Amino acid sequence: MTKPPHDIRTLSGADQLREASALFRRTLHDAPADDEQWSHALGSYDASTSLGAYDDTGMIGTLTAYDSVIALPGGKTVPMAAVSRVGVRPDRTRRGVLNAVMRTFLTGTSAPIATLRASEGTIYRRYGYGVATRFRTAVVDTAKARLHDRAPVSGDVKVVFDQDEVRRRVPELLRRFGTVRPGGILLSDGFWNLALRRDGNAVLVEHDDGVAVYKTKGMRGEHFGWSMEILAMFAATPEATATLWRYLVGVDLIKQITAVGRPLDEDLDLFFADPRTVKYTEVEDETWLRLVDVPAALAARTYGQAEPVVVEVVDDVLPANSGRYLIGPDGAERTDRDPQLRLGVADLGAVYLGDRSLTRHADAGLVEVFDRAASADADRLFRLDAAPWCGTYF
Numbered sequence: 193m194t195k196p197p198h199d200i201r202t203l204s205g206a207d208q209l210r211e212a213s214a215l216f217r218r219t220l221h222d223a224p225a226d227d228e229q230w231s232h233a234l235g236s237y238d239a240s241t242s243l244g245a246y247d248d249t250g251m252i253g254t255l256t257a258y259d260s261v262i263a264l265p266g267g268k269t270v271p272m273a274a275v276s277r278v279g280v281r282p283d284r285t286r287r288g289v290l291n292a293v294m295r296t297f298l299t300g301t302s303a304p305i306a307t308l309r310a311s312e313g314t315i316y317r318r319y320g321y322g323v324a325t326r327f328r329t330a331v332v333d334t335a336k337a338r339l340h341d342r343a344p345v346s347g348d349v350k351v352v353f354d355q356d357e358v359r360r361r362v363p364e365l366l367r368r369f370g371t372v373r374p375g376g377i378l379l380s381d382g383f384w385n386l387a388l389r390r391d392g393n394a395v396l397v398e399h400d401d402g403v404a405v406y407k408t409k410g411m412r413g414e415h416f417g418w419s420m421e422i423l424a425m426f427a428a429t430p431e432a433t434a435t436l437w438r439y440l441v442g443v444d445l446i447k448q449i450t451a452v453g454r455p456l457d458e459d460l461d462l463f464f465a466d467p468r469t470v471k472y473t474e475v476e477d478e479t480w481l482r483l484v485d486v487p488a489a490l491a492a493r494t495y496g497q498a499e500p501v502v503v504e505v506v507d508d509v510l511p512a513n514s515g516r517y518l519i520g521p522d523g524a525e526r527t528d529r530d531p532q533l534r535l536g537v538a539d540l541g542a543v544y545l546g547d548r549s550l551t552r553h554a555d556a557g558l559v560e561v562f563d564r565a566a567s568a569d570a571d572r573l574f575r576l577d578a579a580p581w582c583g584t585y586f
C-alpha cells in the first residue's frame with residue numbers, strides 16, 4: 193500500500209528544481225524543458241520557496257512561489273508570495289497531495305499575502321483564496337482605429353526590437369509602472385527573462401509615463417496581414433495611454449490587435465473617433481488572493497470614509513487569523529466587540545483590494561450580515577475609485 197503522500201520537502205539544488213519543473217510541465221501536458229530551455233528557466237526559480245511532495249515512487253507533487261510585492265489601496269506595497277507551478281503527478285491526484293503541499297506552503301511563508309492564477313475555478317477557494325481582481329479582453333479593429341482629435345497624445349514613443357535590450361529594459365520599466373494600480377505586482381528579472389524568451393520576438397514600446405510589449409503573428413488566409421497581441425501594457429497617465437495606442441494602431445499591416453487582461457474600467461473606446469473600434473470580450477478572474485496574515489494585511493491598506501465596522505473572519509486553514517476586526521478610516525485592528533458582519537477568509541481576500549463590494553458578496557450568500565448599515569459602511573471603507581488590477585500573468 194502506498195504510504196500517505198504527506199512527505200513535503202523544500203527543494204534544494206538545480207536537479208530537484210529541474211525534476212519539479214518537468215513534473216509541473218507534465219501536469220500541463222507539456223514536455224520537460226530541454227537543456228536550452230532549462231538554462232533560462234533555472235533563474236526564475238527560488239529553491240527556498242519551492243516544495244516537492246514525495247512518496248516511495250519519488251516526487252509526486254510540487255508548488256513554487258516567486259518572491260514578489262503587491263500594491264495596495266493607499267499606495268503601499270507589501271511582500272507577496274506569487275504561487276505558481278502547482279502540479280500533482282496524474283497517477284497520484286485526488287489523494288490529498290495538493291492539500292498537504294498548500295498547507296505546508298501557507299504555514300511556512302513569511303509573506304502576509306499570497307496570490308495565484310488558477311487553472312480551474314474549483315481548486316483554490318478551499319485554501320482561502322478569493323477572486324480579488326478581474327480583467328477583460330479588448331480587441332481593436334485597426335481598419336477603424338483613429339484616435340479622435342482631443343485624445344491627449346503627448347510626446348513620442350521609442351521602439352526597441354533587440355531582444356537582449358528588451359529583456360533588460362522590461363523588468364526595469366515594470367518596476368516603474370507595474371504597480372500603478374492596487375493589485376499590481378513586481379516579479380524578478382529571472383522571471384521576465386524566461387517569460388520574454390517564451391514569447392519569442394517581443395517588441396518594446398517606451399513612453400515617458402508608460403510601456404507596452406507586444407508580439408505579432410501572420411494571419412492565416414491574409415496576404416500581408418498580421419495580428420498583434422499586447423503582452424503587457426502599463427500607463428501611469430492618460431497621455432501615456434493615448435500615445436502608446438496611437439503608435440500601436442499605426443503599425444503598418446496589422447489587421448487586429450488583441451489586448452488580453454485589461455482593467456475592467458479602462459475605457460479605451462473613449463480615445464477613438466469611432467467607439468466601435470474597440471470590442472470588449474471575455475471578463476475573467478485574474479488575481480486569486482489569500483490573506484496569509486490577516487491582521488498585518490488589513491493594517492497595510494488604507495480605507496475610505498465611513499463608520500467603522502466589526503467584521504468576524506473565519507479561517508479554517510490558518511486558524512490564528514480567525515477573530516473579530518474593527519475596520520475604519522484610521523485602519524484595522526483586532527477587537528472583542530460583537531460582529532456586524534461575518535465572512536470566510538477567501539471572501540475577505542475577494543473584497544480586500546476593492547473590486548466587488550462586500551454587499552455584492554452578501555447578496556450572493558457569501559457574507560453573513562447582522563447589521564445592514566455595517567454592510568454599506570464596509571462598502572465605502574473597502575471601495576476604490578479605480579478598479580484594482582494586476583496586468584502581469586505568472
Ligand SMILES: CC(=O)SCCNC(=O)CCNC(=O)[C@H](O)C(C)(C)COP(=O)(O)OP(=O)(O)OC[C@H]1O[C@@H](n2cnc3c(N)ncnc32)[C@H](O)[C@@H]1OP(=O)(O)O
Pocket residue numbers: 219220275276277278279280281284285286287288289290291292308309310311312314315318
Ligand atoms: C497556481 C497554479 O499553478 S494553477 C495550476 C494547477 N495545476 C494544474 O491544473 C495541473 C493539473 N492538475 C493537477 O496537477 C492536480 O489535479 C491539482 C494540483 C489541481 C490538484 O491536486 P490533487 O493532489 O489531486 O488535489 P487534492 O487531492 O489535494 O485535492 C484537494 C481538494 O481539491 C479538490 N480538487 C483538486 N483538484 C480539483 C479539480 N481539478 N477540480 C475540482 N476539485 C479539485 C479535491 O477534490 C479535494 O477536495 P476536498 O478537500 O474537498 O476533498
